[in-house]
Amino acid sequence: MTESTNTPVIVLRGLKKHFGVGDAEQYALDGVDLTINKGEFVTIMGPSGSGKTTLLNVLGLLDTSIEGDYQLEGRAVNTLSKRQLARIRSRQIGFVFQSFNLINRLTVIENVALPLTYKGGLSHIKRLKKASEMLATFHLNEREYFLPYQLSGGQTQRVAIARALVNNPSIILADEPTGNLDSRASHIIMEELSDLHQRGNTIIMVTHNPDLTTYASRVITMLDGKIASDTDSLLGQPSVEFKRPLAMVVRPSTDNQAANSQTKPVVTTLSKVDRRKLKVAVRKRQQIAKNRAPARHAEEYHQ
């Protein structure tokens, strides 16, 4: 596994984002301080409405009407022009959403080639070739000329990840990419993401599923627009031994099917999982993923 370096790619200081004016004014992000280094795999958890999506939109430069400081790879975002922002979105950031990721009218391969179109400089043929190569790494080359509605949920998300990657972005932002998937499909997606993580990408993923946090190198919990807990702040101090359970409050979420089945707040703990153990677990999963990869895809075709 590639170690996360100490090069910060994202630095947030006192970040605030409000919607509405006057009495209706409400802070979706209410003072977020966060540093994410290159190569980290961060999952963001927290109840519905706690500001996770808003945070991803800010990080992905879709939302620039913010208060506070945001430095992306050393550049203050509020100094960038709209065109520069679009350029960064095109070249440095890959987005994966919970659902409706793909453009329905376009085939799988056209969807994957789309970011290359906006990056420019490649002919249609070359774009398709590159998209095809990308799809092949996701074992989707036989689905190239399918339309999105002809894919399963898991396949759709893998196409979305392929599209997010086609421009070789350094940062992947995924907003509940497994939110609509069953647990098996979720794990396939997570294995793809941890693969990317291994190859040195910075991944920031929102999820409601506590099981999936084991793939990550860092878990952040949000509550009411603030960061409620961050494993990094505890794990970052080498002297601290993880004897104490690290409680993470996960309220039932209205926009997550899995969480809906539970009526009471769930408390998951990372109690016995110290830093080393977490790493071991992640490595183990990756090993499993690697061994399982060919069989898994063969299975999927028959679905």
Add this chain to the structure above:
Amino acid sequence: MSRFLLSSHLQNARHSLRSNRSRTLLTILGIAIGVASITTIMSLGDGASQVVAQQISNLGGNLAIVRPGPSRTNFLTDITVPQGQNYATSTLTDSDVAAISALPHVKEIAPISVINSTITGQHSAPAGTPIVSTTPALSSVDGLQLDVGQFLDSNISQNTAVVGSNLARIIFGTTDALGQTAYIRGYNFTIIGVLKPLNQPINYNNIDFDNAIIIGQDIGRQLSNGSAQIQQINIRSDSAANLTSVVSSINKTLSAQHFGDKDFTVLANSDISQPTSELFYAVVGVTTSIAAISLFVGGIGIMNIMLVSVAERTREIGIRKAIGAHTTDIVWQFLIESLALSLSGGFLGYIAGYGLAFMISTALPFYPSFNWQIAAVSFGLSVLIGTIFGLYPAVRAARKDPIEALRYYS
């Protein structure tokens, strides 16, 4: 916008128009009708001009004509103010004719007046048959040829007339009508000549000589109680090379005669071939209104469909922005789509317009003409409509907030 992005937008437009064939077809109908009517009228109008141009070039390139009324400078007055014989009172006089004939390099001159009255031979002529009152010079100025007999002559009786071959057949039952008598307003005219069939219903005189009767100027004036107006003066210079100088000296002389009023138009060669008939301008007027209305309605249709399409693709716009599309990329995407709509409408209209023109031309003595101007007008109008009515939806699409667009679950 890069070359690659353009081709991608084009492909996208083709794709989205194809996926909604019937909607696309209905949307482009307005543009198609508008462009079709313009193509029809322009190709037929130009076909008619070419017929006249051919006649004039056959005459040897030394013909100039003077018509009453100021020259037309723009298309709108062109189609609303008819020229020539339609003037209630002509601004041209006998002294103008005299002044022009005195100019150097003027070889021949023939003023033309047209009188409307009933003509009777053994049978009556159809209503509206023109009685052309002119001078003997007309025969050589216009290159009129006789089948039998002779043309007007100032040395013989004024009670003589020359008839067109078709009119002769109608009122005398034969083209060999020499010596027959025609009656106009109580005056008797002996037929001294019958013209060779010209088969030129369209010509720069706006007179179909095959169906006309030609009489002398003096008797014409008598029989119309002096109300016969000079509707046109035809002039031949002594050579084609001198035509330009003749035109400018006619302009100078007539300006002086009319105390500086530019209430006449001097035309030479190809300018003469512009269509002038009232019917033509009426048709142009009607067609232009139809075209304008259809194009406007078509434009509204495009705007409507594009707005629907923008709303339908809200989520798509959000995704495109998230993966790196700039505002202008989105504007172009939708603008090119509306241009594709209007251009396919224009293309369809252009084809249909020619189809219609050829159908109409089976009843006309000429064919519609092909030229780049008509294609350019069709293309230009389509681009104009596509841009004007596509811009607002495109800008609306581009202005969509990506966050709102991504919250939109279609």
